[in-house]
Every structure is written in C-alpha cells, then in structure tokens.
Amino acid sequence: MEKDMIGSxxxxxxxxxxxxxxxxKGIENFHPGGIDYTEKLAMEAGVREGTRILDVASGSGETALYLAMRFKAEVVGFDLSEKMVAHATERAKDLGLRHLATFKKGDVHKMPFAKGSFDAAISECSLCLFRDKVQVIQNIAHGVKSGKKVAVSDVITKGEIPKELHTPLLYACCLAGAQPLKETMDIFIKAGLKNVVGYELTADIKDPWKEELPVLYHEVMNAFKDAIRLGVYEPKDESELDRMAERLLSEKFGYAIVSGIVL
Ligand SMILES: C[S@@+](CC[C@H](N)C(=O)[O-])C[C@H]1O[C@@H](n2cnc3c(N)ncnc32)[C@H](O)[C@@H]1O
Incomplete structure (x- = not known):
C-alpha cells in the first residue's frame, strides 16, 4: 500500500x-477482548449509572447497547456507516433500549456535537483507522464536559511491522495503521488533554488474537500467502505460516487503553 493511500x-x-x-456475515464484535475490555474501558472513562456517553465509531452498536444495559447510561453511538447505524438502531429497538441508546451517522473528522454535551467519550479499536488522529481526539474532546474523560482502546504495535503487511485489508482490520502506545498517548497530549495515561491490556494474556479475534489471524495468514504468491517470501507450508502469524500477532501487536481529561 502506498504511503499516500493512508488517509485517502x-x-x-x-x-x-x-x-x-x-x-x-453475522459478525458484530469488531474489537479484541470482547465485553471484558469494554468493561475496562468504561471504568477508565468513569461511566456509571446515568452517564451521558459518546461512543465514537460505534459499529454494530454492541458496546453502546451493553453500556445502556449495564449502567443505564445514555449512549449516543456515532459511525460513518449508514448500515451500522441502521443495524444498531434496530437492535436498540429489539432490546427496548431506544430511550437510552441512539445512533447517528457521521464522520469523526467533522463531528456535529455541541461543546460539553457528554459526561464521557469512548472509542474502541478505531483510532488506528482515522486519518487525522489529533484532530479527531480534539473533535471528540470538544463534545465532552470540562474535567471529564476521553478514553480509547486500540491496537498498538510493539516493534517494526513487515512492509508486506501494509495492505489495505490489514489497514481496515486495524493492524497496518496501529501505532506504539507512546505515540497514541502523544496524540492525546497534542490534542490538549491532561493527565494522559496509557496501559496495555494484552500484557498478561496468552495469544488472545487467534482465539478471540480469529479474523485478524486469518487476514495475516492471507497477507503472508499473497506475499508468497508475489515472490516476496519463499514458499512455506501451512504450519510454518501458522507459527509466523501467531508469533507476529502476539509479539508485535497489543491492545491498550489511553485516556485523558478534557480541560
Ligand atoms: C474496528 S470497527 C470498531 C467498531 C466498534 N467500536 C467495536 O469495537 O465493535 C471500526 C468502525 O469505525 C467506523 N469508521 C471508520 N472510519 C470512520 C470515520 N471516519 N468516522 C466514523 N466512523 C468510522 C467503521 O464504520 C466501523 O464501524
């Protein structure tokens, strides 16, 4: 993938x-760690009963609906995909949660929310997909009350990622656009947030990728196979590719939470 394609x-x-x-295809969970990591992110953001919370890049609505159910939080989900927004809205109706969970279509680079209209904002596994990350965190922070938190969880890198994995597909599935934890924290600092903290969630978990998000593992396997077809790698058998994919995911990628307080 050409460098200038990023952000296009x-x-x-x-x-x-x-x-x-x-x-x-019926897959609704688009982040590692499932509900456990959502719960940790909600704790970091200070979500409690009645919190009015913005869920940025809300996808299928799974997180927003969970927070509405678990905390009786009032959640607004925001996502660029009309289909996601329609799906999440239907799910809210089915679950009798329309009074607590609403979904709006839009681009994070142009957010429509009035200053200080939320008690907290979260975004799961999506910052790595945005072209101007500092601007996006500023946009999100604009919608949050002073003294309250913006908290994101995202894929992080823990070393150099091979060039052949910088494909549009691996970008879309959150691997090729991921950054080291420190760079993600720097985005929050540049966006003007205070008391920025970051910590890795994957540190104590053995190989969560293949078990919890097999789709990432399969996309990496496919990228390796493409690289062999293109002559970038020597041919390898399936078990060797499997070991390479597992090693790459568990050694070079992690999942982390970063948060900061709005001034
Ligand atoms: C990895 S999924 C995460 C969804 C959800 N947060 C979750 O954890 O299941 C990424 C989501 O970001 C949305 N997205 C991508 N670019 C966006 C943008 N510029 N503005 C708003 N949403 C965007 C996609 O439509 C998709 O639903």
Whole structure:
C-alpha cells in the first residue's frame, strides 16, 4: 500500500465496506477482548449509572447497547456507516433500549456535537483507522464536559511491522495503521488533554488474537500467502505460516487503553 493511500477517501470507504461485509456475515464484535475490555474501558472513562456517553465509531452498536444495559447510561453511538447505524438502531429497538441508546451517522473528522454535551467519550479499536488522529481526539474532546474523560482502546504495535503487511485489508482490520502506545498517548497530549495515561491490556494474556479475534489471524495468514504468491517470501507450508502469524500477532501487536481529561 502506498504511503499516500493512508488517509485517502478510498481507503476510508474500503474500511467501512470491510466492516459492513463482516456485519452481513453475522459478525458484530469488531474489537479484541470482547465485553471484558469494554468493561475496562468504561471504568477508565468513569461511566456509571446515568452517564451521558459518546461512543465514537460505534459499529454494530454492541458496546453502546451493553453500556445502556449495564449502567443505564445514555449512549449516543456515532459511525460513518449508514448500515451500522441502521443495524444498531434496530437492535436498540429489539432490546427496548431506544430511550437510552441512539445512533447517528457521521464522520469523526467533522463531528456535529455541541461543546460539553457528554459526561464521557469512548472509542474502541478505531483510532488506528482515522486519518487525522489529533484532530479527531480534539473533535471528540470538544463534545465532552470540562474535567471529564476521553478514553480509547486500540491496537498498538510493539516493534517494526513487515512492509508486506501494509495492505489495505490489514489497514481496515486495524493492524497496518496501529501505532506504539507512546505515540497514541502523544496524540492525546497534542490534542490538549491532561493527565494522559496509557496501559496495555494484552500484557498478561496468552495469544488472545487467534482465539478471540480469529479474523485478524486469518487476514495475516492471507497477507503472508499473497506475499508468497508475489515472490516476496519463499514458499512455506501451512504450519510454518501458522507459527509466523501467531508469533507476529502476539509479539508485535497489543491492545491498550489511553485516556485523558478534557480541560
Ligand atoms: C474496528 S470497527 C470498531 C467498531 C466498534 N467500536 C467495536 O469495537 O465493535 C471500526 C468502525 O469505525 C467506523 N469508521 C471508520 N472510519 C470512520 C470515520 N471516519 N468516522 C466514523 N466512523 C468510522 C467503521 O464504520 C466501523 O464501524
């Protein structure tokens, strides 16, 4: 993938379509760690009963609906995909949660919310997909009350990622656009947030990728196979590729929470 493709409209459209296709296949959970990591993120953001919370890049609505159910929080989900927004709205109706969970279509680079309209904002596994990350964190912070938190969880890198993995597909599935934890924290600092903290969630978990998010493992396997087809790698058998994919995911990628307080 060319460097200038990152941040292009084309790649953004490809990414949204990638998640819509997964939704059609019945996959609703688009982040590692499932509800456990959502719970940790909610704690970090200070969500409690009645909190009015913004869920940025809300996808299928799973997180927003969970927070509405678990905390009786009032959640507004925001996502670029019309299909995701329609799906999440239907799910809210089915679950009798329309009074607590609403969903709005839009782009994080142009957010419509009035200053200080939320008690907290979260975003799960999505910052790595946005082209101007500092601007996006500023946009999110604008919607949050002074003294309250913006908290994101996201894929992080823990070393150099091979060039052949910088494909549109691996960008869409949150691997090729991931950054080291420190860089994600720096985005919050540059966006003007205070008391920025960051910590890794994957540190104590053995190989969560293959078990919890097999789709990432399969996309990496496919990228390796493409690299062999293109002659970048020597041919390898399936078990060697399997070991390479597992090693790459568990050694070079992690999942972390970063938060900061709005001034
Ligand atoms: C990895 S999924 C995460 C969804 C959800 N947060 C979760 O954890 O299940 C990424 C989501 O980001 C949305 N997205 C991508 N680019 C966006 C943008 N510029 N503005 C708003 N949403 C965007 C996609 O439509 C998709 O639903």
């Amino acid at each position: 409209e084309e790649l953004q459209e490809f990414t949204v379509k990638y998640y819509e296709d997964r939704l059609i």
